[in-house]
Amino acid sequence: MSTDVEIAQAHTLEPITDIAARAGIPEDALITYGPTKAKVDISKIPGEASGKLILVTGISPTPAGEGKSTVLIGLSDAMRLIGKESIVAIREPSLGPVMGIKGGAAGGGYSQIVPMEEINLHFTGDFHAITSATNTLAALVDNHVQQGNELGIDVRSITWQRCMDVNDRSLREIVTGLGGKAHGTPTETGFTITAASEIMAILCLASDLDDLRERISRIVVAQNFEGEPVTVADLKVEGALTALMRDAINPNLVQTLGGTPAFVHGGPFANIAHGCNSLIATRTALKLGEVVLTEAGFGSDLGAEKFFDIKSRVGGLTVNGAVVVATVRSLKYNGGVAKDQLTSENFEALTKGVANLEAHVRNVRQFGVTPIVALNRFASDTDEEIAWMKKWAQEFGVELVPVEVWAKGGEGAIDLAKAVMANLREDSTQLYDPSLGIEASIETIATNVYSAGRIHYSWKAEKDLKYLKENGWDTLPVCISKTQYSFSDEPSQLGAAEGHTLHVRKLLPRIGSGFIVALTGDVMTMPGLPKKPAALGIDVEDGMINGLF
Known part of the structure; x- marks a missing residue:
């Protein structure tokens, strides 16, 4: 089986000028960085944002992998296959995960954004x-x-x-x-x-x-x-x-393997930052495309909440539809199955683990959007497991669509594209009112999104709160930094943790950003490398990069 980088390198990329023309970008707005990538001068993009915005989020991430970016990219290509002028607007990869454990952020298999090696490494700087x-x-x-x-x-x-x-x-x-x-x-x-x-x-x-x-x-x-x-x-x-x-503010234009124009710009993490691509790229895409596919990092409790409560609030965006990505493997992991046992059928674990998916679906619904579950199929998934998931979805009252985007690209997400287009809405909402104060904002997120039972502020956080109030900053939106692996601030609490305590240890004013960062639990703003970093497998042979993933 070919690796992601081998699939990407075997593909013949279209000239970026052709991709720009497909997106309706004027020639004088294009600032090329070689033949396959460019920046776009946003001052030369006329018109108003009129496209439909689709947000792709996921369940809580696990070592089994969920493929949120892969599904988004495959969905964008599927939209074009059903006659919709789609554009992608996602984040740039960080070298931290590329050299660490997660890999890149350009998708995988036949649902990738290319040139993947350049995007995952230095890109446009x-x-x-x-x-x-x-x-x-x-x-x-x-x-x-x-x-x-x-x-x-x-x-x-x-x-x-x-x-x-x-x-x-x-x-x-x-x-x-x-x-x-x-x-x-x-x-x-x-x-x-x-x-x-x-x-x-x-x-x-x-x-x-x-x-x-x-x-x-x-x-x-x-x-x-x-x-x-x-x-x-x-x-x-x-x-x-x-x-x-000055130059970094212009969004980067590349393409999917299916030839869909893709803006890849900005890259904040969702566990320790707000987790969304640039507002400039999203607005530009909405001017140009009929349908814009974007994502927010990790699950609904982190990236999606911040997309609605921070990015949409700042940018005046309306989310017209949403997709929650899940896999059978990850649900079994949330149900207590060890990583090396995930390929075996285990309906008891699925029954326990699906609670995590249910919580993420409920979270998205709180923002006034009806999500569709994209079940990202792996080769090890059995027909019986897929049937079990379909039955669960029917009983829970959510539409579930299996996808096979890694192996089939856009062809593997045509049913999902049709389902998304049939479920578009004209409005979305925020969860809290910042004017009520940061304590109220944190409490709303903690109880409604994390299902926490109480909130504990450290002595340092109490001191920070006093400083915020003295300077009139306590009515800004809040960006909660929390582990991505659990609804709680304790990574080991899998599934759908309830009634836990959210421990707020620091409140940091980010006045340029326009929000307050709340550090919770043991989350660090500088990650560490794992015992066997992904960097150990990356090399260059005959001028070609391999081993990225």
């Missing part, structure tokens, strides 16, 4: 621009302190961290400025992964370059000795940081 801007700001803050500290920055209060796009646990907590007076002031700090940086979030929520600059100016980097916030505007460096981001 957006992540590098974000990393450069983030680290430049860190250097400028340290230099301000070193050169007289006119703003009176209390180095003990500096919250701005550096970032890099690799999982590196050794950089979570560090001390800079060692070596004497000439080398700076010793400061406790750390690194986040680029995908969780505030400038990544700003890129993904900005409406244009001017908005990007204004958001960057609002970034809070520290407090002064009076406890007042110090911002990028106070440092007067928003112009320089915007210059580093």
Whole structure:
């Protein structure tokens, strides 16, 4: 059986100019990066957003794999096969998962976005621009302190961290400025992964370059000795940081194996950030396409909730339809089956594990959208298991459509495409009102989406809450950082955990992004690598990259 990278490399890509023409992108709006990828100058895309927006989410991720991106890409190609002008709008991959454990984010099998090697590695340099801007700001803050500290920055209060796009646990907590007076002031700090940086979030929520600059100016980097916030505007460096981001703000255009135009732009993680591709790319796609397929990271409790409550709120978006991706294997894992036993029939485990899928379906319904379950078939799935799932769906009252997109591409999702188009709605809603305060917002999400029984704030979070209220920031939307593996903040609680306690340990103002980050449980903003990183299997032979996945 061919690997994903072998399938991608055997495919003959169409010129990106042809893909742009298919999408209706004017020739003068295209900024090519070689023959198969380009950036698009959004200022030259006329018209209003009129396409239908379909959100693809999933059940809680497991080691068995669910294939959310693969299903989305196959669905986009299926839409074209049934006569709909579809466009994809998804996130860029991070090198953290590519070199770590998850793999890339360009789909798989015959449902991929290509050129997959370039997309999964350096692509057009957006992540590098974000990393450069983030680290430049860190250097400028340290230099301000070193050169007289006119703003009176209390180095003990500096919250701005550096970032890099690799999982590196050794950089979570560090001390800079060692070596004497000439080398700076010793400061406790750390690194986040680029995908969780505030400038990544700003890129993904900005409406244009001017908005990007204004958001960057609002970034809070520290407090002064009076406890007042110090911002990028106070440092007067928003112009320089915007210059580093000027090209990155333009969305990237590539293609699926089926020739569907695809915007791949922005890449925040959904467990430690807001998990959605750029608003600019989504709006541009909605101007050009009849149907736009987008996703939010991980399950409905993380990416989808943030899509509705943060991205849709900021961008004024309406979600017209939704798909929840599930697999028989992952449901059995949620039912307590070990990873090496998932290919064996086990209806007892399916009965237990399907509770996870039920919870995700209920979550999506709370936002006013009727989801369809896409059952992503694996070769090990039996006809009896598929029949069991169909019976469950009928009894639960949700439409379920099996798909075979890895093996068949768009042809494997035609029934799903028809079902999605038959179930479109004209509106969607948010779950909470931020004006009621961040405590109310967290409680609504915790009880309605996570099924938590109570919320516990650490002493640090209580102190943070006081600081937020003093500065009038406690009525911003909340971005909860939580493990992706469970509805609780404890990764081992599989299935559909209920009645648990959500432990809020920190509240971080992300004023440029326009939301407050709530860190819960033991979630880290800089992941670590596994015992056997995926990097061990990646190589280059005769100039061709192999082993990506």
